[in-house]
Amino acid sequence: MRVPGFTHNIVQSLKQQHICAEVDKSDSCLSKQIRNSELDKIPFTIMIGQRELDEQNRVHLS
Structure with a gap:
């Protein structure tokens, strides 16, 4: 999967914090x-799918 700019922006925003x-x-x-x-014991995982790419202003967490 290619990493869209939206995903890159989220990662950069998190790193700034x-x-x-x-x-x-x-x-x-x-x-x-x-x-x-x-298995890697990562406490939070954000999955960015088509819905998040379409909205581009919010990420759904569950």
């Missing part, structure tokens, strides 16, 4: 990416 952030650019399926973040 001194929050460690990175993008998983792997071709793994969504469930595998989530599992990998759980």
